[in-house]
Amino acid sequence: MEAETMNAEAIEHINKEIDQLDSDDQLILLDMLVHKLLQNRKSKNSKPIMEYYGLMKGLWDGEDAQDYVNGLREDRQ
Numbered sequence: 001m002e003a004e005t006m007n008a009e010a011i012e013h014i015n016k017e018i019d020q021l022d023s024d025d026q027l028i029l030l031d032m033l034v035h036k037l038l039q040n041r042k043s044k045n046s047k048p049i050m051e052y053y054g055l056m057k058g059l060w061d062g063e064d065a066q067d068y069v070n071g072l073r074e075d076r077q
Helices: 002-019 023-043 065-076
Strands: none
């Protein structure tokens, strides 16, 4: 139980640090975490990458791709 409490505290601390990042840096962190998780799964001979196809479908549903990119560029300025 003590380890679970320590993990929960560490996760909460990390979450607070993430909140301090701008949206572009949060997306970079998300990309890094996804790659790390996929690499870990790959090394354990689990699901192939194509099983994740469509997992985030609809995340930007209805938003034009160019508008999304323009918004990211505006946030950087």
